[in-house]
Amino acid sequence: MRKCVAAVVLLSLLSGGLSAPLSSCDSLVKPITLSNQGVLGKWLYIGGTSDLPGSRSLMTLMTSIWVNFTETAQSNVLNIVQTQRIFGKCFSVTMNATFENSSLSIEQPFHLKEVYLPTKCSDCLVVYEDVVFGQDTFTSLMLFSRSQSVSPDVVEEFRTQAECLRIPPPTMIDTDYELCPEDTSPVDVHSADNPLTAEAMIRVAKLLDTFFEIFIN
Incomplete structure (x- = not known):
């Protein structure tokens, strides 16, 4: 599935503070x-930031997110299942990804590449990713963890990483x-009848942004 489903996460403007x-x-x-063995298993979403359309509104609507990485018959291919709760209802998507x-x-249905950054938390995963929809990147x-919460110093380190990345x-x-x-039951994003095309995702995300600005802000 994919943590990718990318669309998941958040906020708006850089706060004014010391760099x-x-x-x-x-x-x-x-x-x-990091080896593929290092990412296998279930990870709980702790927090994040993104300039993806809809990320801020999605983060407001989602009350839990987890992803699970499992091996496939191909040594460099992982299966990912991402499950989230929105409006009290659980939704899940699945997809295969190349790990090298x-x-x-x-x-497909969009291009995504992610790498992993350092963290002082031994049971955490800090993910930095680029997502390409058409001509836009x-x-x-x-931040993910094996546990449902992490210590304040791990959160502070994560905030500093976002600041460093501007x-x-x-x-x-x-x-x-x-x-x-x-x-x-997950929806396979690679399926031919899957409605989650890149274009559809962007349209839905923009609608969410509009909803957020009118009714939430």
């Missing part, structure tokens, strides 16, 4: 080496939530 020292940024945003040279990528930074500050999810069950 992180360049020396600390170098180590915080340098991609780490410490990075993960998919080509968007950036997301997300992207909007992350929004963290409310950790007091109920996870969606693992038996939620």
Whole structure:
């Protein structure tokens, strides 16, 4: 599935504050080496930031997100299931992704490539990704954990990484939530009859932005 379903995550404008020292940024945003074994299993979404259309409104509507990476018959291909709760109802999508040279990528229904950044949390995954819809490229930074919550210093480190990357500050999810069950039937984004084309995703995302601005802000 894909954490990709990309569309998931958040906020708006850079807050005015002191910038992180360049020396600390170098180590915080340098991609780490990671094997596919390092990403396998279930990860709970903790927070993130993105300039994807609809990311802020989606983050407001979603009350829980988890992703699960499993191996396939091909050594460099992983299956991903992403499940989220929106308006109290659970939805799930699944997709295959290529994992090579410490990075993960998919080509359909949109192009996405992600790498992993350092974190002081041994049970966490910091994901930095580029998502391409047509001629447009968007950036997301997300924090996942094996646990439902992480320590404040891990969150602070994650916020500093966003600052170093000069992207909007992350929004963290409310950790007091109920996870969606693992038996939620997923939609395969690679299926020929799947309505989740890149164009459809952008249209829905823009509608969500409009809804958010009118009724939430």
